[in-house]
Structure formats: structure tokens, C-alpha cells
Amino acid sequence: MARTSNWSDLWESKIFPIIKWGVLIIAYGALLYTLLAFRDRGVGFDEWCDHLRNGQWRWGVGMLLLIPMNWALEALKWQRLTRQLEYLGFGIALKAVLRGCTVAFFTPNRIGEYPGRCVFLSEGNRARGISLGVVGAMSQTGVVMMGGIPASLVYLADSASTYALGIALLVLCLTTYFLLPQLGTRLQRMRPVRRWEKYLAPVSRMERCQLTEVLLISMARYVVFCTQFYLLLRFFGVNLNGVEGAMGIATNYLFVTFTPSMLLSEGAVRASMGVAVFTLLRPVTEDAVAVMCASVSVWLLNYVLPMLVGSYFWLRKH
Numbered sequence: 001m002a003r004t005s006n007w008s009d010l011w012e013s014k015i016f017p018i019i020k021w022g023v024l025i026i027a028y029g030a031l032l033y034t035l036l037a038f039r040d041r042g043v044g045f046d047e048w049c050d051h052l053r054n055g056q057w058r059w060g061v062g063m064l065l066l067i068p069m070n071w072a073l074e075a076l077k078w079q080r081l082t083r084q085l086e087y088l089g090f091g092i093a094l095k096a097v098l099r100g101c102t103v104a105f106f107t108p109n110r111i112g113e114y115p116g117r118c119v120f121l122s123e124g125n126r127a128r129g130i131s132l133g134v135v136g137a138m139s140q141t142g143v144v145m146m147g148g149i150p151a152s153l154v155y156l157a158d159s160a161s162t163y164a165l166g167i168a169l170l171v172l173c174l175t176t177y178f179l180l181p182q183l184g185t186r187l188q189r190m191r192p193v194r195r196w197e198k199y200l201a202p203v204s205r206m207e208r209c210q211l212t213e214v215l216l217i218s219m220a221r222y223v224v225f226c227t228q229f230y231l232l233l234r235f236f237g238v239n240l241n242g243v244e245g246a247m248g249i250a251t252n253y254l255f256v257t258f259t260p261s262m263l264l265s266e267g268a269v270r271a272s273m274g275v276a277v278f279t280l281l282r283p284v285t286e287d288a289v290a291v292m293c294a295s296v297s298v299w300l301l302n303y304v305l306p307m308l309v310g311s312y313f314w315l316r317k318h
Contacts, residue, residue: 024311026106031304059235063228063301070228071097071306073221077139077214078117081132084202085125096120098310105307109260113137128202135180135203135211139218141257142173147222148254151247155280177215181206226250229298236290236297238278252277252295270295 075094082088088096096117103116114133118126149166156162176183184204188197229252230245240248256273274295275288 024102024314028311031105031307056235056237059231063231063235066224066228066231067301067305070221070224070302073217073224077136077217077221080210080213080217081136082121082125082129084205085128085132086122095313098306099313100310101303101306102310102314105303127199131184131199131203135206136214136218138177138180139211139214140221142177142215143218143222144253144257145170145173146219147226147250148257151250152254154247155251155277178208178211180211181208222253225298225302226253228302229253229294232294232297233278233291236293238287238290238294240278248278248280270299 071094075090075097078097079088079090079093082093099120100113100115100117104110104113106112114130114137117133118129121129149170153163153166181204184200188200188204226246226249229249230240233240233245252274255277256270259269259273271292274291278291279288
């Protein structure tokens, strides 16, 4: 008991303050660098003002209204994932998600998101929560594949073997996801992994209905951020119909998800990928600047804004 108390006191007095200020300094330094890097790339406040003056404001308002829904769904998913460890009210879960955004902002492919959330779980549950975070990330990646693989096959596939490979990858991903509890149990029995048994236990205890619930929430969130991207494309004057928009956006998110990136290049990666994907549609999408503006704006509004809010909750801790 004394050892636990000493560790808790050390965490509160020394370790957490160092982590907190380190996260904030790196996050804001990275944000400043990124905004300066984009200053001369044609993505800025002037483009927004031009489209507002041209009567495109309703598309932008629709996108902004979906931002709270996007992160509310992610908070609901985190709440469902961690309920076997400890009860998190929705407000607490939302704060944890936004705190995770601050850490994710400067880590490769946002891998710091779930550890950033787990810092605020109770002592003893922080490391266990990371394994549940992996399940949440897999569910979202699986949904991106479910939407992106069929769309990209229609876009790019030119042979039966390509279709077969795409379908096989999708089936493998979904099968692996629903077999995670069994895989966790098997791993715990392996001698090299036994020392990590307590961290894998939460995954092993997950039931299929819980996995399905998490997957459905991920699907709802996927629909929301795809809709946000479509609204921003329309806001910047890219006139795509619903089918073209759905196909292009699903393909774009598939490629972005599996493209390695760091914060300092993530905005550029998203802009380049958006231009590459949407110029495959038809000449109406030849306005590369508009597509680039939409791609970067989705990133700024969906990730930079939550990062700023999350940094406030890092300061408060509770």
C-alpha cells in the first residue's frame, strides 16, 4: 500500500507535470511550424473569404456543425471500450479524447492518440487502456477499408486478380477484428508474452456484441467525416455529384490512412493525396487548388481545433 501511495504521489508531483508541459510545448511548436509552412502554399484565410463572398457559406456551416458530432461519436466509442476497466461519464470520455488529440498531433500517423487518453485513466488502468485503444483504432481502420477498398477497386482495378486481392484484404481485416479476443487469449498463453498478460486481458474479455457496437460507432463516425469532406469540397467550388464524391472521398481516406506521415508533413500528404485522387474523376475537378484547400481544411478543423481544445484540458488535468 505504501509503495502504491509513493508512486501516486510521485506521478502527481513530478511525472505528470513533466509530461503535461512537454506535450503542450511540442504540440504548439509543431502547430506553429506547420502553419508557417503552409503560409505560401495557397491555403489560407483569403480562400475562405473568397468563397464566403461567393455564397458558399452554407456548405462551410454544415461542415462546422458536424465537428462536435464527429468527436462525440469518438468519445462514445472510448466510453464503450473502457467500461470493463472503469466507468467514464460521457463528459470525461470526451475530455480524454480531446487530450489524446493533442498528443496525436505530433506523433507519426497519430499513434500517440490512445496513450494520450490513457494518461488520465486511474492508476493501474493506464497501460491496460492502450490495448483497448488498439481495438478502437482497428475498428476505425476496418471501416475505412470497408468503404475505401470497394471504391478504389472501381477507380483503379483493371483485372480480376486486383478485385480478388482487395476483397481478400477486406475479409482478412474484418475476420482479424472479430477474432481479437481469441487472439489475445492465445497470446497470453505464449511464454514470451506472459509478462504482458494483464495488459492483454481487457482485449481477451471483450465480447462479440461489444466489438460490433464499437464497429457500428466507427461506421457512424466514418459517415460524418466523409460528409464533412464532401461539404468542404462543395464549399471550395468542386462540383461533384453524390456518387463521385462518395467514391473519391472513400478512396482518398483509404490512401491517407495507409500513407506514413509525421505531423510536419501530414497536411501536405493530405493535400497531395486529395489532388491525386480527385483529378482521376473528370475535368470538373481540375481545380487542384480547391481540392488542396478542402483537404487541408478538413485536417485543420478536425484535428487542429480539437488539439487546441485538448491542450486546455491537459492544463486542467481533471
